[in-house]
Amino acid sequence: MLIFSRYTWWVATMIGLAMLFAVVGQTGLLTPFQGIFLRVTSPVGSVFTTVFRPVAAFLSDAGNLNDLQDENARLRLDNEGLRNRVTSLQQGAEQVEELQKALGVTQNVASGTKLAASVVHRDSSPFTDVISIDRGSSDGIKPGMVVLSSQGSLLGTVTTVTSSAAFVRLVTDTKSKVASQILESKVEGITKGSPNRGVSFDLADSQAAINVGDTVVTSGLGGKYPQGLPIGRVSEVSGSSQDLSKKVTVEPLVRLSTARTVLVLTSFTPQRIGLDSP
Amino acid sequence: MKGLGVALLVVLTALAQVSVAPLFPVWAAVPDYALVLLVVLTVFAGPTTVMVALPLMAVCVGFASDRSPGLLLLAYLPLLPLALYLENSQMPLNSYAQMALAGVATGAWARLILALGAIAGGADPSFGAIAGQLVIPGLFLDFALLTLVYAPFRLLGWSGRGMSLQRSRW
Numbered sequence: 135m136l137i138f139s140r141y142t143w144w145v146a147t148m149i150g151l152a153m154l155f156a157v158v159g160q161t162g163l164l165t166p167f168q169g170i171f172l173r174v175t176s177p178v179g180s181v182f183t184t185v186f187r188p189v190a191a192f193l194s195d196a197g198n199l200n201d202l203q204d205e206n207a208r209l210r211l212d213n214e215g216l217r218n219r220v221t222s223l224q225q226g227a228e229q230v231e232e233l234q235k236a237l238g239v240t241q242n243v244a245s246g247t248k249l250a251a252s253v254v255h256r257d258s259s260p261f262t263d264v265i266s267i268d269r270g271s272s273d274g275i276k277p278g279m280v281v282l283s284s285q286g287s288l289l290g291t292v293t294t295v296t297s298s299a300a301f302v303r304l305v306t307d308t309k310s311k312v313a314s315q316i317l318e319s320k321v322e323g324i325t326k327g328s329p330n331r332g333v334s335f336d337l338a339d340s341q342a343a344i345n346v347g348d349t350v351v352t353s354g355l356g357g358k359y360p361q362g363l364p365i366g367r368v369s370e371v372s373g374s375s376q377d378l379s380k381k382v383t384v385e386p387l388v389r390l391s392t393a394r395t396v397l398v399l400t401s402f403t404p405q406r407i408g409l410d411s412p
Numbered sequence: 413m414k415g416l417g418v419a420l421l422v423v424l425t426a427l428a429q430v431s432v433a434p435l436f437p438v439w440a441a442v443p444d445y446a447l448v449l450l451v452v453l454t455v456f457a458g459p460t461t462v463m464v465a466l467p468l469m470a471v472c473v474g475f476a477s478d479r480s481p482g483l484l485l486l487a488y489l490p491l492l493p494l495a496l497y498l499e500n501s502q503m504p505l506n507s508y509a510q511m512a513l514a515g516v517a518t519g520a521w522a523r524l525i526l527a528l529g530a531i532a533g534g535a536d537p538s539f540g541a542i543a544g545q546l547v548i549p550g551l552f553l554d555f556a557l558l559t560l561v562y563a564p565f566r567l568l569g570w571s572g573r574g575m576s577l578q579r580s581r582w
Contacts, residue, residue: 141493144463148489151467155474155482164481171475175427179476182431190435255427257477258434259442259523259546261530264478266430294478301478308535329538329545 169270169296176254176268176299183254247401248282249273253394254299263307263331265290267396270298278404280359282397283388288312288352288363289396291404300398304390305365306331313355314365316348325350325365325384333366335382344371350384357405415464418453422465425449426472441549444519446473448557450488451515454495455507455572456565462492483529487522494518507572512558519554520547 158164195202251267258264269275279292281302290304303310310327314335321342328334335350348368354361370383425445433443446469454462466488474481495514498505505513523546531537 141459141496145489145493148467148485152482152485152489155471155485156480159480159482164475168475168478171472175423175476178424179427179431182428183435186432186435193436255430255476256434257430257479258437259526261527261535261546262479266476266478308530308538309533326536328536 165294165296168294169298172254172266172296172299179254180252247399248397249275249400250284251300251396251398253396258331261308261329263304263310263327263390264293265302265304265393265396267300267302267398268298269398270300271295272297274400275300275398278358280363280399280402280404282363282399283393284395284397285388286364286397287387288359288365289388289390289393291358292398302396305386306333306390312359312365313353314350315353316342316344316368317351317364318345318348319343322353322355323382331390333384333386335368335384337380337382344368344380344382346371359404360399360402418457418461418465419468421449422468423472426469426476429473430476438553439545439549441523441546441553443553443557444522444550445557447488447491447515447519447522447554448561450491451511451518451558452561452565454491454514455511455562456570459492459496466491479526480529483525487525488518490521491515491518508562508566511562511572512555515558516551516554520551523547523550 155164249269251269251273253265254268255266256264257266267281275292275295277292277295281289281292283289288305290302290307290310292300293303294301305312305325305327307327308329310325312325313322314325315322316335319342321344322338324336324338326334326336335344337344346368350365350368352359352361352363352365364387366384366386368382369385371380372383373380429445433445436443450462450466450469453465467485470484470488471481473479474484491514494517495510498510498514527546
């Protein structure tokens with residue numbers, strides 16, 4: 135105990151304070167103080183983000199010039215492929231009907247009431263990926279609400295709400311688990327955040343056929359998310375059909391690091407069924 | 413007045429931690445500005461300042477990032493006892509080495525504690541990722557940042573203060 139000879143009282147006080155924070159935090163008593171803190175400091179945080187984001191983007195782009203060129207070439211190919219696909223879809227009535235059904239799902243989701251919000255902060259580490267937005271309970275935001283990108287892809291869910299701000303756990307957070315399915319094959323599974331801000335897809339049926347490029351959407355099972363929200367595309371499948379489990383890596387459709395404006399789906403009420411209910 | 417200045421510095425650093433640091437990741441590790449400020453305060457402002465600044469930093473970062481302030485408090489807690497131990501030890505370390513060792517060790521502890529906190533909160537346990545993507549890159553990042561920040565102070569001729577508390581006051 136030589137180390138703590140003159141710090142014993144302070145260390146003990148801090149440990150006690152940490153325990154007090156843990157207990158008080160569970161009861162929600164800190165939330166009003168957190169709300170005041172966020173209300174006062176959010177302008178400063180916005181200034182920081184506004185000033186440093188272009189610098190970070192420049193450095194990132196400069197460091198990834200080859201990757202960007204590759205991505206540009208790939209997007210050109212994708213664009214050409216998509217144009218061809220649109221043409222073929224226009225020619226086949228059955229394919230058009232299928233497309234209309236798919237659009238019907240999307241339109242149902244899109245017709246819901248959404249509230250636009252700006253991203254204020256992002257707390258990101260290999261295990262955590264949380265953003266804070268400038269809308270809170272005074273705007274009708276509630277915990278559990280689904281958050282989308284400006285293009286309608288799933289970003290995450292609201293976890294904590296203060297009067298003027300809210301925290302959103304992104305799909306890349308390691309605590310995030312979304313009941314989902316492969317759009318093309320209807321294979322069910324769970325989309326999970328993985329360390330280092332990645333996304334993986336755990337198959338319910340390990341023998342199911344998954345292909346690179348398949349689209350992952352929410353399945354609606356569990357009632358936490360509406361059905362049919364796009365999440366990402368399968369970017370890698372490792373493991374053969376003989377393996378007990380396949381590792382499926384998903385690339386989110388939206389580049390989460392650059393999202394500035396998000397949409398909160400205020401019309402959808404998550405149902406806490408499954409593990410949360412008997 | 414000095415206390416107010418330190419408090420303001422702590423709040424601004426906490427905001428930078430959640431709004432600026434994630435924009436500049438090195439591999440998977442995010443710079444820990446909060447730790448760097450606490451180390452600088454430990455060396456140049458003395459332990460009594462850090463005794464107040466550390467819990468304030470934990471609360472500010474916790475509020476701004478929706479993490480548990482208690483967990484953050486435990487994460488940065490070893491800094492002062494470690495700095496005192498290194499100062500009193502017989503190890504042949506100069507002030508820079510003491511500062512770097514205390515900072516880097518506290519940074520590794522902090523990243524480990526926060527990762528374990530995330531796992532306890534429901535994240536998948538991936539100890540390979542903790543070591544390979546979090547703690548080890550963090551060691552190098554903390555060391556580089558601390559050196560970058562410490563060097564100008566030393567070039568300006570500022571000398572570090574001792575870790576021992578004054579008995580008359582404490």
